[in-house]
Amino acid sequence: MSDVQQPTEVRLQSELDALVSNDAGPKPDGWRLTPRAVRSFILGDKRLGVGQKFFGDDPLVDRCLVTLMGNRGLLMVGEPGTAKSMLSELFAAAISGDSTLTAQGTAGSTEDQILYSWNYAMLIANGPSEEALVPGPILSGMRAGKLVRIEEITRMQAEVQDALIAVLSDKHLSIPQLGEAGFVGARRGFNLIATANLRDRGVHEMSSALKRRFNFETVRPIADPDLERQLILAQTERLLADAGVDVETPPDVVELLVTVFNELRSGTTREGVVVERPTAIMSTAEAVAINYAASLDAAYLGNGVPTGRHIGRQLIGTVLKDNPDDEAKLRNYLDVVVKKRSGVWKDLWGVRNELG
Numbered sequence: 001m002s003d004v005q006q007p008t009e010v011r012l013q014s015e016l017d018a019l020v021s022n023d024a025g026p027k028p029d030g031w032r033l034t035p036r037a038v039r040s041f042i043l044g045d046k047r048l049g050v051g052q053k054f055f056g057d058d059p060l061v062d063r064c065l066v067t068l069m070g071n072r073g074l075l076m077v078g079e080p081g082t083a084k085s086m087l088s089e090l091f092a093a094a095i096s097g098d099s100t101l102t103a104q105g106t107a108g109s110t111e112d113q114i115l116y117s118w119n120y121a122m123l124i125a126n127g128p129s130e131e132a133l134v135p136g137p138i139l140s141g142m143r144a145g146k147l148v149r150i151e152e153i154t155r156m157q158a159e160v161q162d163a164l165i166a167v168l169s170d171k172h173l174s175i176p177q178l179g180e181a182g183f184v185g186a187r188r189g190f191n192l193i194a195t196a197n198l199r200d201r202g203v204h205e206m207s208s209a210l211k212r213r214f215n216f217e218t219v220r221p222i223a224d225p226d227l228e229r230q231l232i233l234a235q236t237e238r239l240l241a242d243a244g245v246d247v248e249t250p251p252d253v254v255e256l257l258v259t260v261f262n263e264l265r266s267g268t269t270r271e272g273v274v275v276e277r278p279t280a281i282m283s284t285a286e287a288v289a290i291n292y293a294a295s296l297d298a299a300y301l302g303n304g305v306p307t308g309r310h311i312g313r314q315l316i317g318t319v320l321k322d323n324p325d326d327e328a329k330l331r332n333y334l335d336v337v338v339k340k341r342s343g344v345w346k347d348l349w350g351v352r353n354e355l356g
Contacts, residue, residue, distance in 0.1 A: 030189015078219035081283020096146035128177035145187030308347030
C-alpha cells in the first residue's frame with residue numbers, strides 16, 4: 001500500500017536520477033545536483049523527460065538558487081496558494097535529496113519542535129546524553145548538511161523565531177546540557193527555506209535582526225492564463241493518477257475554470273464588465289483543487305466527463321468559505337456574466353439554484 005502523499009524525492013525519483021546521470025559542472029558543497037540541474041528539475045527538461053513544475057517566473061527560481069548557494073536563508077512571501085510550499089519542497093528534494101526536514105509554524109510552535117528536544121524517560125534515568133537527545137528538523141539538517149523548510153514562519157511566536165538568528169548567522173547550535181559535546185556546527189549544504197503569507201503580515205512580525213538573515217523573494221500569482229492552464233492540468237493529472245482515477249477534463253471546461261478564476265481574481269471580465277471580487281483567495285492552488293474535486297465528482301457520481309456544472313458545484317464551496325457576504329458577489333457574477341454566455345457556461349449557470 002502506497003502512502004497518500006509521498007515526498008517529492010520519492011515520487012519523482014526517476015526524474016532526479018535522470019538529472020544525476022546527466023549532471024556535469026561545478027556543484028556547491030553539500031548539493032546533490034548542480035544549480036543548472038536543480039533549475040531543470042523545477043522548470044523542466046524535455047530532453048531528459050523532466051516535467052515543468054513551477055510556472056510563470058523563471059528568474060525567481062534563479063534568484064532563489066543564488067540565495068541558497070550563499071550564507072543567507074531564503075524567505076518566500078506571497079498570497080496563499082501561490083506555490084511557495086511546493087517550490088520550497090522542490091528545492092529541498094533536488095538540492096538535498098530530502099524534503100522531509102520541515103517545521104510547520106503555528107501559534108503553538110516551540111523551540112523544542114524546531115531545534116531539539118529530549119526523551120525525558122532516558123533523561124531522568126541517565127541524565128543528558130546523545131542517546132536521550134531527540135533532534136528536531138534544524139539539528140538534523142545541520143548535522144546532515146541539508147536544507148530545512150519552515151512553513152508559515154510569521155505564525156510562530158517571536159521568541160521561537162529569534163531562536164533562528166544564531167542558526168542563520170553563525171551556522172551553529174549549542175546544546176548546553178551536553179557541555180563541549182553539545183556544540184554542533186552545520187555541515188556544508190545546510191540552509192533554511194521559510195515561507196510566509198502576505199495575509200499573515202503582522203501576526204508575529206519578524207524582528208529586524210532575523211529579517212537581515214534572509215533574502216526575501218515574492219512569489220506572485222500566475223498572470224498568464226495559458227501558464228495557469230498548464231499548471232492546473234499537470235497538477236490535476238498527478239492527483240488523479242495518485243488516486244487511480246482515469247478522467248480527463250475537456251478543454252472548454254478547463255478554459256471556463258481558468259477564466260472564472262481570472263475574472264473573480266481581477267474584478268474585471270473579458271468583456272470589460274466590473275464585478276466584485278470575493279474575499280476568498282482565488283489562487284491557482286484552489287483552481288487545481290476544484291478541478292480535481294470536479295473530476296472525482298464526474299468519475300464516481302456522473303458519466304466520467306467533468307462539465308461546467310461540476311466546476312460550479314465545487315466553486316461555491318471555495319468562494320463562500322471565508323465570508324458569507326461573498327455569496328451575493330458570486331450570485332451577481334452568475335447573473336451578470338455567466339448567464340449571457342453559451343456552451344459550457346450554461347452548465348455553470350445551472351448551479352445558481354444551489355446557492356442558499
